[in-house]
Amino acid sequence: MHKASMYCSKMNFRRSTLILNVGGTRYFFPKDVIKDFPLRRVSRLHSCVSEKEVLEVCDDYDRERNEYFFDRHSEAFGFIMLYVKYGKLRFVPQMCELSFYNEMIYWGLEGSHLEFCCQRRLDDRMSDTYTYYSEETKSEEGIKREEDPQPQGGKKWLERMRKTFEEPTSSVAAQILATVSVVFVIVSMVVLCASTLPDWETAQNNSVEEHRIIEAICIGWFTAECIVRFIVSKNKCDFVRKPLNIIDLLAITPYYISVLMTFFTGENSQLQRAGVTLRVLRMMRIFWVIKLARHFIGLQTLGLTLKRCYKEMVMLLVFICVAMAIFGALSQLLEHGLDLESKNEDYASIPAACWWVIISMTTVGYGDMYPISLPGRVLGGLCVVSGIVLLALPITFIYHSFVQCYHELKFRSARYSRSISTEFLS
Structure with a gap:
């Protein structure tokens, strides 16, 4: 306990000045600036409480001088610091665009932070070489995963369940679950579209129980899936705030509201007055089609592009x-x-x-x-x-942003596919 407190006192910036040594170039910062620093890797130093955690962020650390060493491209970091100071990020002259992009990823920046002209150069280079990330990107993602403590004991199955439901390409079981979910979405959409046909009322009168059973099964699956994902989620507040989870709630809730209205009003004239409301609630099930964004990279790319543009x-x-x-x-x-x-x-x-x-x-x-x-x-x-x-006029920028988002999501999907193949072969 005493040793941990000693580390904490040493690592929480006892000195008023912090030194970053990037490729031999030294930068001096007041300790108050580091906490909300625009570069994610640098700001992570503020939360480090042990020397082990510091060495996960940088390459070396001098406790006496409070100096942090990074074996990275010094000129590239100089241009990144110009972005921190002036808000404009451009490529280093005579430096490969992909190499500079790897430096950006290492320090916690994205392609969207680049100026428009440099974004076009980066997109063109990525399209020509089909090289989207380097090994530094993979190590960065590995560091992000290591930030959270590894689940042990009874919590390990919760982590597996979370990946199975949240990351459709993380395992074979996750892919099977995603396929089943897509089938239920398609079935529910077919039933919803068929309910608007002129002959639907006649067919429904003849086989009303079958139609209700199909609808109930689909809603039951979506409800169970949403509940399980909520239970295994790490942060319940973040889970509720995510757009896709809000869409799931909007797609499921109308069914239960219509069931409750039918239960309380019964099959009488009062139900007829509520017919418009029921039709509106029933039509809100069209939000189910957006659930496909969890499993198709195209819809994810569209959503990410609209968010950035x-x-x-x-x-x-x-x-x-x-x-x-x-x-x-x-x-x-x-x-x-x-x-x-x-x-x-x-x-x-x-x-x-x-x-x-x-x-x-x-x-x-x-x-x-x-x-x-x-x-x-x-x-x-x-x-x-x-x-x-x-x-x-704005189409060109939106197009290049779409290409960039597609490359990023495609790389993540390919990385998960490689991990699945390795797990299967082993």
Whole structure:
């Protein structure tokens, strides 16, 4: 106990200054800065309470001078420190993009922190070489796993259960479980779609029990899966806050609400009044299709891309709204607002004209309303061309972000597949 407290007092930055020695270049930092340092590897030093934990983060440690040694590229770290200071990260001149990217991963940065031009260079290089991570990435992920204490005794089976339910590619059992879950999702979607067919009511009257049994089995599986994943999760609060878990709850809850409403109202006129509510709750089961994101890398890539590119998506919506307001007002003026012999009643108001603008800018062209005057048709042509240009502006960045997210998720999936093959052969 005394030895542990001695380590704790030594490792918790007794000195007011901390020294980072990266490839022979020394950096001095006040101890208060380290706790919330933008580089994850450096900030981890603040929570170290023993010399063993420190050596898991850095390569060597001098207790007397409170100096931490990192055998890494000093020039690359200098550019990373410029990002910490000014918020802009670019590649080191005359240095391989993948090598610099490995340095970024080591210090806890991602490709999204790079400037846009450098992100394009990195994506192109990854696409050409099919090299997404180096051995340093694997060691970094190994360190992250070592941060949590290894389960022992009765807790080991909880860790296995958690990986089986949370990581579909972590083992053969996890892949089988994921396949069964996908089958239940497909069955539930087929039943939901079939329930909207005109002949469904007749079929349901003839075999109502079979339909209810299928629906109950699917809901029972999703409920049991959600409960087990909640029980074996490490952090219950984080589990509740995850988007996919919220979607699971939204997909399961309507069934139980509709069952309770049927139980309390019975098969009478009161149930008929609640028919709209029941139909809305029943249709919310469409969220089940999003559960496929747990098992398909494409949907995961889409979600991660939208998360990283939300600023560009907002910018795109702003472009569309501004153009819609301008072209909507002009089209209403040219088609209806001026003193014309034949007014176009489809453009009687600006909101009505905005519908025509959004359909034209997206090149959908329903044809339900269109300009009839010559100035209106000229404006329509400008509206279509402007829509193509505005929609194309943020697409390049979103595309490169999508490629990067796909490479990252594909690498993780390939790593798990290799671990499964090794486990099976052994």
